[in-house]
Amino acid sequence: MTGYEKLEIKTFVIIQKLLIIVKTEAELPQIAKELIAEYPAARIFAFYGSLGAGKTTFIKAICNELGVRDIVQSPTFSIINEYKTEAGDSIYHFDFYRIRNITEVFDIGYEDYLYSGCYCFIEWPELIESLLPAGAVPVRISGTNERMIEF
Amino acid sequence: MQNLILGIESSCDDTSAAIIKDDVILSNVIAGQDVHRNFGGVVPELASRAHQQNIIPVIHAAIQKANIGKNQLSAVACTQGPGLLGSLLVGTSFAKAFSLGLNIPLIDVDHLQAHILSHFIRNADRTNPVPTFPFLCLTVSGGHTQFVLIRDYFDMEVIGQTIDDAAGEAFDKSAKIMGLPYPGGPVIDKLAKLGDPTRFTFSKPNIPGLDFSFSGLKTSILYFLRDELKANPDFIENNKNDLCASIQATIVDMLISKLAMALEVTKGLHPRGNLPDVAIAGGVSANSGLRKALEDARDNFGWNIFIPPIQYSTDNAAMIAIAGYFKFLKGDFGSQSATPYARAGNRST
Numbered sequence: 001m002t003g004y005e006k007l008e009i010k011t012f013v014i015i016q017k018l019l020i021i022v023k024t025e026a027e028l029p030q031i032a033k034e035l036i037a038e039y040p041a042a043r044i045f046a047f048y049g050s051l052g053a054g055k056t057t058f059i060k061a062i063c064n065e066l067g068v069r070d071i072v073q074s075p076t077f078s079i080i081n082e083y084k085t086e087a088g089d090s091i092y093h094f095d096f097y098r099i100r101n102i103t104e105v106f107d108i109g110y111e112d113y114l115y116s117g118c119y120c121f122i123e124w125p126e127l128i129e130s131l132l133p134a135g136a137v138p139v140r141i142s143g144t145n146e147r148m149i150e151f
Numbered sequence: 152m153q154n155l156i157l158g159i160e161s162s163c164d165d166t167s168a169a170i171i172k173d174d175v176i177l178s179n180v181i182a183g184q185d186v187h188r189n190f191g192g193v194v195p196e197l198a199s200r201a202h203q204q205n206i207i208p209v210i211h212a213a214i215q216k217a218n219i220g221k222n223q224l225s226a227v228a229c230t231q232g233p234g235l236l237g238s239l240l241v242g243t244s245f246a247k248a249f250s251l252g253l254n255i256p257l258i259d260v261d262h263l264q265a266h267i268l269s270h271f272i273r274n275a276d277r278t279n280p281v282p283t284f285p286f287l288c289l290t291v292s293g294g295h296t297q298f299v300l301i302r303d304y305f306d307m308e309v310i311g312q313t314i315d316d317a318a319g320e321a322f323d324k325s326a327k328i329m330g331l332p333y334p335g336g337p338v339i340d341k342l343a344k345l346g347d348p349t350r351f352t353f354s355k356p357n358i359p360g361l362d363f364s365f366s367g368l369k370t371s372i373l374y375f376l377r378d379e380l381k382a383n384p385d386f387i388e389n390n391k392n393d394l395c396a397s398i399q400a401t402i403v404d405m406l407i408s409k410l411a412m413a414l415e416v417t418k419g420l421h422p423r424g425n426l427p428d429v430a431i432a433g434g435v436s437a438n439s440g441l442r443k444a445l446e447d448a449r450d451n452f453g454w455n456i457f458i459p460p461i462q463y464s465t466d467n468a469a470m471i472a473i474a475g476y477f478k479f480l481k482g483d484f485g486s487q488s489a490t491p492y493a494r495a496g497n498r499s500t
Contacts, residue, residue, distance in 0.1 A: 051324060052373040056315060056366065070494070074316045074366070076324075077294030078163070079235055082493045107200040109237045144374065 022147040028061035035139065035151055036065060042137045044114060045151075046125035049141035056095075058141060058149065059121045063091055066119060075123070080113065089118060096124040105131060154225040154479055155217075157249070158472025159210065161242030162234025162262045163294070166205035170217035170224075171472035174273045177217035179462060179469040182209050199237035206245050213468070221253065228258035228475020230265070231485070232492035239491035247487055258475040259485035262466075263495060266290050266432040267301060268477065269463040269470035282428040282457050285420045289410055291441075292433030292465075293319035293334065296363050296406075298413045300420075300427075304477045309495075311361025311413060318402055319435045321365035325372050325398045329387050339395045340438050346396030348440075351375070353401045361413050368401065399440045407444045414454070430457040436464045 017038065020031055035045070045062075047055040060072040067085035075081040075095040083091045092113045099105060105128050114120055114133055125132060140150040153172055160167040169179040182205040214221055229246035232239055250257035267288045271281050285302045296319075297312035316324070319336055326335020353371045356364045379386040387394065414426055421427050435441060436458060448454045463469055478484070 051328060052370040054370075060315070071312065071314055073313060074320055076320050077292070077317060078233075078493075080493065103200075107237065108235065109199070144377070 018151055020149045022149055025057065028058055029065060031149060032058070032062040032065040035062060038151065039137050042135060043117060044120045044122070044133055044136040045139055046122045046132055046136050047139045047141065048125065053141040053143075054147055055123045055141060058139075059093060059123070062121065063093070066091060079108065090116070091119045091121070092116070094120065094122040096122070096127040099124075099127050102128065102131070154476065155219060155223050156258075156472050156475045156479060157210065157213070157221075157224050157227045158260070158468040158470070158475050159206070159227065159229040159242045159246050160262070160265075160466060160468040160471045161202045161206065161238050162230045162232070163238060163466060165466055166202045166209050166242075167466065167468035167471075168206075168210040168213035169468035169472040170213050170219060171272075171469070171476055172217075174271060174473060174476055175275060175277065176272055176469045176472065177219070178213045178215075179467055179472075180209050180213045180216060181467060199235070199241050202238050202241040206241055210245075210249075224253060224255055226250075226256040226258055226475060226479050226484075227253075228260050228471050228478070229485075230262045230471055231259040231489065233262060233495045234491070234493065236491055236493050239493075243489070243491050251487070256479070256484040257487070258478045258483070259489055260471045260474040260478070261495075262471075263290060263295065263297075263299075264305065264307060265470040265474040266292075267299060267307065267430065268304065268474045269432060269459050269467075270430050270457050271304075271477070272463060272469060272473050280457075282430050282455075283421075285417070286428035286430055286457075287410075287413055287417055288430040288432055289406065289413075290432045291318045291406065291435040293317055293323065293336075293435075295433060296365070298361050298409070300417055305481075305483075310416070311363070311409065313363040313365060314358065315364050315366035316369065318363070318365055318406060319433070321368055321402050322399075322435070322438075324369050328369070328373055328376060329391070329394060336435065336438065339399055340440065342392050342395035343399040343440060344396075346392030346394070348396040348400035350390070350393040351397035353398065355401065355405055361409060361416065363405065363409060365402070365405070368398075368405075372398065399438070403438070403440045403444050406441060407448065411448075411452075426454060428455045428457060430459075432459060432464065434465045437461050 049055050056074045063072045063083055067087055068083040070083045075093050076097050081093040142148050156171050158169045166182040170177045227246045227249050229242050246257055288299045288301055290297050294317050296317045298310045300308045300310050322336035322339050323334045326339050331338045353368055356367045358364045417427050442458055445456045449456050
């Protein structure tokens with residue numbers, strides 16, 4: 001029997017349009033503006049990045065751009081934070097870090113939030129990938145001292 | 152006249168019910184193996200469905216352990232928020248139905264106020280001291296880190312809070328970075344006892360006023376370990392106790408130094424010109440490093456400190472029951488049309 005290697009060929013589609021190098025936190029408000037402007041119709045944004053990458057920090061900048069004056073805190077414990085913009089719209093900030101089982105997400109009633117038409121910013125979306133609505137915009141944050149943000 | 156009040160807590164992970172007779176707790180049941188074994192119901196998990204399955208067994212257990220009948224109840228108090236809406240709805244819907252069914256008043260309780268009011272729970276002979284108004288409370292848990300100035304039972308003002316992560320989250324995520332299990336706070340506490348807290352230093356943020364930031368600490372630990380692991384892949388394993396002790400000391404120091412600042416700011420509010428009493432509340436109040444630091448401050452600086460018993464520090468219904476009792480005395484009742492609120496300050500009635 002002749003051995004052969006079975007090669008799996010995967011096709012990669014580049015969906016990211018922008019790759020931004022961030023040197024300091026002070027640049028985040030401008031990048032937040034660009035993200036919102038780049039996807040004017042999108043309401044669901046999924047933030048990928050390891051622990052300490054700066055997901056909450058970037059979401060804080062985006063919420064501020066959208067007119068949130070509440071303090072944007074990490075929802076790791078609460079799972080979902082709701083903020084109000086100055087215009088009175090709701091924004092939902094999710095963190096699925098603590099989720100152990102996808103049924104927990106059903107039990108929370110995730111559809112009520114994700115299909116509400118309100119802005120939804122999701123940390124640790126990897127854990128609920130199958131439930132992300134079509135059209136959710138992936139935002140990837142990587143790097144350590146200098147960060148790269150792709151969307 | 153003795154008032155018997157049922158307290159219900161379902162704001163996040165655990166379903167809990169308690170019976171209070173005036174300000175003395177008769178029973179405080181949290182859904183867990185105990186309830187599962189004796190009364191049915193499921194092991195708690197993060198889900199409103201779990202709350203639905205647990206709420207009746209837990210309330211049944213609380214009433215039974217208090218050795219009373221439900222017809223003796225004077226009122227039912229329930230967490231209205233902040234918390235996970237689906238979970239809150241289970242508790243508030245039950246409380247509304249229960250209040251209608253028994254024709255007793257319904258009382259809405261704020262979860263964060265209840266954490267603070269747990270300091271007014273008396274032991275059976277009512278000999279334990281309670282804080283004197285006005286006092287300062289540091290509420291510190293996995294989800295919250297805030298300073299509250301308490302002028303009266305329901306006259307409270309948040310005078311400082313975290314602008315990103317909660318202190319409990321800083322413990323849990325530091326543990327995660329080190330490969331310890333979640334929630335890692337108690338694990339860090341345990342290992343810290345065996346380590347040297349001065350061995351490593353981590354940068355502390357410079358946040359003005361009485362606000363906190365714990366997000367940068369996580370990043371600082373991450374970079375430090377990344378660099379050390381390059382030189383020695385076993386760095387974490389070899390230094391685990393010292394790392395835990397140093398991380399715990401850093402977090403505790405951030406809390407205590409801001410607490411000293413908060414006391415300085417609120418000094419002079421006390422009628423006798425003394426420092427206000429200092430209470431802590433929330434799950435992180437179980438941390439031995441924080442308790443030790445507070446005891447040191449008591450011995451060295453004369454702080455009059457109040458540390459809750461462990462069973463009242465994490466989320467529990469006893470604190471809802473005591474808050475309900477004080478509202479009952481005021482005649483401050485809730486309405487059948489009230490809706491839960493997810494975030495502090497987003498109240499609607």
